[in-house]
Amino acid sequence: MSVRRLGVSTLFVAVWTASSFGQPTAPPRTVELTLTAAATHLSLVPGVTTEVYAYNGTVPGPTLEFREGDRVIVHFRNNLPQPSTIHWHGLHVPAAMDGSPFNAIAPGGHYDYVFTIPRGAAGTYWYHPHPDQITGLQVAKGLYGAIVVRAPDDPLPASLPESVLLLSDNRFLPDGSIDIPPPDSPQGRVDFENGREGDVLFVNGRILPTLAIRSGEVQRWRFINASGARVYRLALAGQTFLQVGSDGGLFEHPVEVKEILLAVGERAEVLVRGTGPPGSRAVLQTLPYDRYIPQTRPADWNEAHDLLTLQYTDEPAVAPIALPAELRAVPALDPSKATTTRVVTLSQGFLNGKVMDMSRVDVSASLGATEIWEIENLVGLDHPFHMHGFQFQVLDRDGVPEPYRAWKDTVNVPKHESVRIIVRYDDFPGKWMYHCHILAHEDAGMMGVLEVK
Ligand code: C2O
Ligand code: CU
Numbered sequence: 318m319s320v321r322r323l324g325v326s327t328l329f330v331a332v333w334t335a336s337s338f339g340q341p342t343a344p345p346r347t348v349e350l351t352l353t354a355a356a357t358h359l360s361l362v363p364g365v366t367t368e369v370y371a372y373n374g375t376v377p378g379p380t381l382e383f384r385e386g387d388r389v390i391v392h393f394r395n396n397l398p399q400p401s402t403i404h405w406h407g408l409h410v411p412a413a414m415d416g417s418p419f420n421a422i423a424p425g426g427h428y429d430y431v432f433t434i435p436r437g438a439a440g441t442y443w444y445h446p447h448p449d450q451i452t453g454l455q456v457a458k459g460l461y462g463a464i465v466v467r468a469p470d471d472p473l474p475a476s477l478p479e480s481v482l483l484l485s486d487n488r489f490l491p492d493g494s495i496d497i498p499p500p501d502s503p504q505g506r507v508d509f510e511n512g513r514e515g516d517v518l519f520v521n522g523r524i525l526p527t528l529a530i531r532s533g534e535v536q537r538w539r540f541i542n543a544s545g546a547r548v549y550r551l552a553l554a555g556q557t558f559l560q561v562g563s564d565g566g567l568f569e570h571p572v573e574v575k576e577i578l579l580a581v582g583e584r585a586e587v588l589v590r591g592t593g594p595p596g597s598r599a600v601l602q603t604l605p606y607d608r609y610i611p612q613t614r615p616a617d618w619n620e621a622h623d624l625l626t627l628q629y630t631d632e633p634a635v636a637p638i639a640l641p642a643e644l645r646a647v648p649a650l651d652p653s654k655a656t657t658t659r660v661v662t663l664s665q666g667f668l669n670g671k672v673m674d675m676s677r678v679d680v681s682a683s684l685g686a687t688e689i690w691e692i693e694n695l696v697g698l699d700h701p702f703h704m705h706g707f708q709f710q711v712l713d714r715d716g717v718p719e720p721y722r723a724w725k726d727t728v729n730v731p732k733h734e735s736v737r738i739i740v741r742y743d744d745f746p747g748k749w750m751y752h753c754h755i756l757a758h759e760d761a762g763m764m765g766v767l768e769v770k
């Protein structure tokens with residue numbers, strides 16, 4: 318079996334002050350790399366080539382691996398025919414380094430993103446462009462990649478085989494080109510309502526790949542939803558997941574779940590226990606999930622789709638490994654310290670009834686403040702809400718207290734429901750975006766500006 322690991326290319330980076338990994342006291346190092354966004358041709362679906370936009374020539378872009386405490390220098394070269402940025406989705410970096418629409422890099426331009434990975438940030442993140450109004454187009458054309466941040470004191474055994482599973486979907490015309498219809502065409506209107514969904518599902522840029530596991534083995538998987546709109550309801554037939562983390566890293570304790578709902582932009586870290594017998598196989602699927610209004614629900618919305626085959630090797634089962642019951646502390650943000658409760662309403666294309674205006678500040682907040690945001694979805698379609706710059710905690714969903722604490726930067730707000738989150742602006746003054754992460758909605762202005770000062 319040649320598919321021991323399902324890897325995407327990991328970028329080889331220049332490391333100035335290398336230090337041995339695994340020591341909590343390891344001195345900080347500097348990691349320096351170049352990401353070039355450019356048009357190129359690749360074969361994404363069998364038999365045809367497609368004009369794509371790619372980071373360093375691959376779709377997805379290279380997986381970036383950092384350690385807590387790293388000083389990161391990314392030389393971004395924009396060789397696209399349009400403005401672009403690199404946004405480090407979920408990473409806590411200064412506003413000028415956030416790659417938001419405020420700092421677009423012109424075609425042919427370049428920019429150095431320089432930031433330090435905070436302690437405690439270990440987790441799964443991703444990067445993608447964020448130019449005003451054309452983020453969906455650039456992601457659909459292939460610009461997205463995974464980021465893994467490692468902790469020196471990771472509580473999970475280092476011996477667990479690990480995979481990043483970057484989930485995306487796309488739609489193609491018969492000649493292989495990416496199907497992006499005019500906005501005023503019938504499909505263009507559906508793509509705006511639902512966000513653009515594709516009928517071809519990719520894991521790490523591959524269609525229905527195979528991942529090998531040995532019976533009895535435990536593997537660590539990091540899911541990232543890099544789609545433009547699709548929500549994944551992940552399940553592995555006959556098995557459960559032990560979920561150990563989400564957007565901002567590990568939970569306090571593992572949680573046993575049958576399925577994982579992953580809206581656009583969200584991440585989940587899970588342990589998969591190889592409970593199947595040698596030689597058997599299991600399929601990772603996305604199950605039906607009705608996020609839609611009835612008028613634009615896709616015809617196949619109620620069908621499951623296969624994502625990945627988990628193939629058990631013929632080797633005899635290995636003995637089970639001990640897994641920790643405690644992962645790390647996730648200190649609670651205290652609602653009694655909140656100075657404000659803000660209400661953000663979501664409707665089709667609008668936040669609080671408005672379309673984004675980059676010259677307007679929608680929310681002004683003080684550095685150091687703790688606030689509660691109540692996000693209310695007024696319409697019959699789910700909207701995943703994302704905040705830049707700061708990890709938050711979900712307090713409750715439709716009044717039901719969140720069962721366990723986690724650091725999040727994106728939360729799905731189902732149709733006609735509301736979610737309360739708590740956030741503390743611990744540092745980094747500046748202007749930050751918050752928005753629906755359905756890219757068609759974000760591009761249409763379903764976004765606001767938070768200024769922290
Ligand atoms: Cu994943 Cu504003 O972005
Ligand atoms: Cu973001």
Ligand code: CU
Nearest residue numbers: 700753755758
């Ligand atoms: Cu939306």
